[in-house]
Amino acid sequence: MTNPANRRDVADLTPAAARARFRDGQLTTTSGWCAGWTQANVIALPRDLAFDFLLFAQRNPKPCPVLDVFEPGEVGGELLDGDIRTDVPAYRVYERGRLVAEPTDVRDRWREDLVTFLLGCSFTFEHPLQEAGIPVRHIDAGRNVPMYTTNRPCRPTQRLSGPLVVSMRAIPADRVADAVRITSRYPGVHGAPVQVGDPAGLGVEDLARPDFGDPPVIQEGDLPVFWACGVTPQAMVMATRPELAICHAPGHMLITDRRDLEYVVP
């Protein structure tokens, strides 16, 4: 699923207008959409696991920065004047840790006891990177960001564990410091990189073959820079095998009604 939309028209859409398109069936990644509005990772888990997951997030704030949690059974909340079951471009449904479907609507799979968590997404700081003149190569190429499962374990809870997942952006060597500085100002959406320049040190053997998203675009003189990624909960789901988990499809985020500016640290 590549992103056809490196275009101002989708950058200028309101969240409600973008979500209406997704509800009507438009299938796209959301990088570059609705500039200035916060995008979110989504995971819905049975109420029985809600405490454990919120604790997992609290213990792993870089990959799992909690933006909001809907009340049990609710399908909207402060950050979404809409319906979480229809308003995301694509979903992944996991049963006992196995990916069983990737639908564009999950109303038929929803359960009353699901609790929905919204986690910050690094797409939030891509716009400020671009504004600073730092190329975001996957947006320029109309692709999804590449994501990799690492060899670093998250800090577990009694029932939940799994590896850290990272997103990668190839950054010109002379802009790496600026990228660190800019993204550090967004701790609520993964913040500063977890690592710069050493894929092997994260257990990533081949950058060309990401575990999620599209292959990267890397130019001469670029360094691979890795940020904690909100797909980490899906790696946890695969490792821990809860009865049911409904997530966004990687790169196909919820676009919230919250402004990015609210997550900037001055």
Place this chain on the structure above:
Amino acid sequence: MTNPANRRDVADLTPAAARARFRDGQLTTTSGWCAGWTQANVIALPRDLAFDFLLFAQRNPKPCPVLDVFEPGEVGGELLDGDIRTDVPAYRVYERGRLVAEPTDVRDRWREDLVTFLLGCSFTFEHPLQEAGIPVRHIDAGRNVPMYTTNRPCRPTQRLSGPLVVSMRAIPADRVADAVRITSRYPGVHGAPVQVGDPAGLGVEDLARPDFGDPPVIQEGDLPVFWACGVTPQAMVMATRPELAICHAPGHMLITDRRDLEYVVP
């Protein structure tokens, strides 16, 4: 319960040594103790409320900055190589929202299904304030910090709600900006003040009569500066009336094995 200890000897104690004193029955507030080590607010609630409370904390990060959560039934964890039931100088036990005891040991009241939450405490930034030459008047006077229940509601969850509680420090007018700047660097322990200079605006009618702690020391030219306070969960307990809650007595904190430096934002 006033603090007899504006003395270097308690400032220089290790957390383990201080906790040994509390275990042996020394009754004292902990402001000024173990300089450089993180102090924590404590609340233990039945497992059935653990998700709701963690969500309450996530929704109210200024008064309830979560430092750690012990696994259900555990009495120690990463921040405490000890026993939460004995290592705090004094506790408050609430049954259905009513304060029923203020013991120095809660082993006889403990239940296997309790989940313990540790929340950041503003005592952490008092040492940096002092280092910057800003007087912390309650320490200088050997008193507990004054705390007030405000007219501001916390953001509720389905089952938990209550008012914001604040601590107050009287700061010389020409050091207020410095106090804001310094404490802003500690978002994990309440961070910047929630309000400066207007007690009535918070619904505090008489500064001389705090709801918790000791009356304040205010000098000519001081402004009252208010920080979100980790006693907020106890106000929530009084408002929401859960079956059982075991908390620290206000000002009588858990001294953890974690360094303050880990909570500084550069």
